[in-house]
Amino acid sequence: MTNENPSLARAIARRAARVVSAATLAAAALATATGARAQAAAQPAHVHALPTGPISDRNEIMEGIGRDAKAIGAAMKAGKPADAAKPASDIAAKIDPFLKLFPEGSSGQGSRAKAAVWSDRGKFDQVGADLKDKATAVAAAANSGGDVKAASTAMFQDCKSCHDQFREPDQGE
């Protein structure tokens, strides 16, 4: 061990590491490229492979609710709270069909529904009914010049509360 030239030591160490990492990176890139090609042949990367039936159907409804919720946010952002009326009543109309799409056994297979949906079904249906009321209240506020922001904040809290109780975190979240 000598202490004479730490900067030279550092330079050598960096060079050595660069060579090693370049080699591994190259190998990794190759492996990735090969894998990507095989994958591309199988199916597009972004398609959510949910089985057809209730899981896929309820997922579709929920995505529609997401679009409605986004429209409510956009209406408020644009300073046009009255525009929140239609998406809010659309959400209210989607709740009953949504709640009917959780038959016993429709868990797993890519679904994020927690077991509590079935073990605590009464509560699940109750928060669904609450959300429907809150969405109806948003539409009412929007149609009557009321406080859309307060009404929608209350509604979004219901969304979150239900997700936290009855939906698993997204994979890796």
Place this chain on the structure above:
Amino acid sequence: MLRAAAGLDAARRASALAFALVLALGAQACATAPRDAALAPGDPVRGAAVFAIAGGCGCHTPGDGPVGAGGAEIPTPFGTFYSTNLTSDREHGLGAWSDAEIERAIRRGERRDGSVESPVMPYYRYAGMADRDVRDLVAYLRGLPASPSANRPSEGELPLPRLAYRGWRLLFAGHASPPAEAPAAGVERGAYLARHVAICGDCHTPRNRFGASIGDQELAGVSGGGPLPYAPNVTPDRAAGIGDWDVADIENLLATGFTPEYDNVQGEMARVIDGLAGGPGYGSAPAADRAAIAAWMKTLPPMSRAVTKDGSGPAGATAPAVTEEKPA
């Protein structure tokens, strides 16, 4: 799965080799690093805001609390680690540490005995934290109620971990010269907070085979299904990232956990927003700090890297995404 496992194996072997190459050199070079003079005492009230925008130092709080008690499991390709006790407990926490010792642990990855921490503790990100902020953060940590939770040793580490971590710091930690004071406002403050306090990149920036962030892919996301948890691409790319979010959308997510579709994030992101075990998080940090981070994020170069939740698709750990392939 098999390919991932083989890749991991190769990565471990290559890492061990790289470390072996630099062990002696690293030990020697780091022995010459300068030491700071003692820190002036910090302000715990300001420190609470730093702690909040640091996501409540979330790794250090176990799911059922108390805040800062440590013991949360952190699985990595380089072993399973358990976060350490940051509370004021004198035996298991930081109660007996000096301010300067805590500062060195946060910004330089040094333990009390002078050995180097595993890079699982992102000291190399906190290395750029302003003197005043780290001082105030230390003052805040001093006030965390003592928890007698004992630190748990890591499992399945690389061989010769102490030398390996010293070598890693030498190779990958860079040489930060933190400012005395953080930038006060604007995009500069956002960049500072995101990189050195909130450390967004710790989850959202892809890493190379050695676990070091890939510098030119900041916040470009990490695919799931591999050794690291899924974290979305949050650069302003319209297809692969969050280019269609405006600054207010990002601010709102950091404050409430709601996406523009009013879906709420769950899991790790929710924990650092809400804070853990009743402690503060991004959501209770100063609104101006969230706004600064959001404004900075919109200035990032858009990255077309497509990340997927299960690791399928084109996003490897290191290769830039190929968004379109023309037929030959």
